Amino acid sequence: MEEKVGLWWHRFITRLADDSHPEASVELDEVARAIGMLYRAGGGHAGVRVVPVADSTHSGPRAWLQRIAGSGQRAAQSRLDAETLALPPQLAVFPERELNRDLYLWLAALAAVIEPSGDWIADNRAATARALQRFAGLRGRHERLLQAHLAMRPKLQQLRGEAALLEAAVQAALRGDDHGALFVQPQQVAPVWLWIAGGEGTTADKAARDDPDGQGERPEGDPGAQNRKRRRSQRVEEPNQRTAMLLPSKVDSILSWSEFVKLDRGSDDEEDPNASAAADDMDQLSLAKGDQTTAARVKFDLDLPSASADDLPLGPGRRLPEWDWRKRVMLPDHCAVQCLMAQPAAAFVPRPALRATSRKVRRRLEVLRAAPRWSRAQDQGDAIDLDAWVRYRVETGCGAPASEAPPVYARRERGERSLATLLLADLSLSTDAYATSDARVIDVIRDALYVFGEAISGTGDAFEMLGFSSVRRQHVRIQHIKGFDEGWTPAVQARVGAIKPGYYTRMGAAMRDAIRRLSERPERQRLLLILTDGKPNDLDVYEGRYGLEDTRHAVQEAREAGLTPFCVTIDEKAHDYLPTLFGEQGYALVHRPQDLVAKLTQAWVRLAR
Secondary structure, X not given: OHHHHHHHHHHHXXXXXXXXOHHHOEEHHHHHHHHHHHHHHOOOOOOOEEEEEXXXXXXXXXXXXXXXXXXXXXXXXXXXXXXXEEEOOEEOOOOOHHHHHHHHHHHHHHHHHOOOOOOHHHHHHHHHHHHHHXXXXXXXXXXXXXXXXXXXXXXXXXXXXXXXXXXXXXXXXXXXXXXXXXXXXXXXXXXXXXXXXXXXOOXXXXXXXXXXXXXXXXXXXXXOOOOOOEOOEEEEOOOOOOOOOOXXXXXXXXXXXXXXXXXXXXXXOXXXXXXXXXXXXXXXXXXXXXXXXXXXXXXXXXXXXXXXXXXXXXXXXXXXXXXXXXXXXXXXXXXXXXEEEOOOOOOOOOOXXXXXXXXXXXXXXXXXXXXXXXXXXXXXXXXXXXXXXXXXXXXXXXXXXXXXXXXXXXXXXXXXXXXXXXXXXXXOHHHHOEOOOOOEHHHHHHHHHHHHHHHHHHHOOEEEEEEEEEOOOOOEEEEEEEOOOOOOOHHHHHHHHOOOOOOEEOHHHHHHHHHHHHHOOOOOEEXXXXXXXXXXXXXXXXXXHHHHHHHHHHHHHHHHOOOEEEEEEOOOOHHHOHHHHHOOOOEEEOOOHHHHHHHHHHHHHHHHO
């Protein structure tokens, strides 16, 4: 009974002491796309992701109710680092929902132009001036935010000593007045919601530099929403276990033992349910690199099959480069790529419903191939080509000589299409998960490949199908399913039926191998379709921004080679990273995995036109 009463009291007093406005709350997920677009439009790096930030401690004054409740000590303050723009998961600072939404947009604009130098106030003042100049349309919103924020700042007459001096400097800087030479840290004052609290490098980046070959451990699985919060962290070095610690002060000894004593803790396959709560209570996580890596403790790989049970290698393999965004260089011969083909398997017998779908889609594509198509930018034709007309008017208006027969017409004509398509399917370990109640992701991909092959074979266009997965950079696997010089035969269909989940998703290396193959084709139009269910990742440093930047660089290489890359995905979180990789119009998200069979072919039809 005492525990229940205590819990009721805690909830009551905490709710009473809360000075936020939950009725006007705005979630980060609601405006994440707008924030990303505004940040990149203002000059922010395309590889920076928008993520929620964890709470951190501040020293601002608290009301007496907050002191009774023990609340008001922590707040989610915005941060910017090399990989992420970390913003509060929700904003309920102002009583108006529109102001909270404008605050998200202002923080995105500020982050796009801020240049951290270590002086928190000076950096944000300079960034504010640049943001108002670059985003002139935000001036009215910023003025309303500023007035509302100044009204809720602590009153100077209620503060004493150093707290009053620090708060006075912050308020003067917010108004644009001289704030003096006082050096202020964000944790020393109440949260300044209109500013970016910090901009340090990430521990993930440092860890990658410390572990260039990626032999360290990486947590598996998809972290929960709580674990996805961005937290401050630092890399610490553990002292040698044999080093004696003889300190003259007992107090210093106790503190040293609590910080640096090295303990061999037991490991468990199950996650600690209190780990997230413990991390939320810390302002900064300390991460230490162990003496032994996973590869040193485990002398054999449980994932890779033996040579007799593995697929058949085709050729000696090849070396491919990889883009290192931290060094801004292309690492030559960094990845080892091996093409394999499944061993002869039983004939693939599709379900009657799948066979009926494939026949329907094939007939539709055959009709489209026979239909006349529009040829644009012609000297004469049946209709005006508006795009060509606009280009012609712009060119002649800029001084270009006018033509007697301007190429501004479009006409319908029949002709042979020159098109080659390479379909690159993600066969990573994540495809072993269930997409529906009765089908795995790999089953949905298998059905989509079968329907795609049946449909494209009816058009007569050249196409190739490959799968890919990886185990670090030394083992990138390209699964040969169908080559350009092969027909849609029962043997090829058997390879479609034999695909199975592989390992990880080193997408950049797989795309570069596909670019090499597709660039050798003589067709005028060449499509590179990527079919995936998640973002690029691998066991080594190919995680987070590293993998995204390498894939983005590979997409640029494909466009420079004259190819048309396009991604079809069933990942519900694709909007967070695919616009950065392929552009807003360079991908298609299939919300229901069972619709992939039809959507894949529809995407091809739209690109082929």
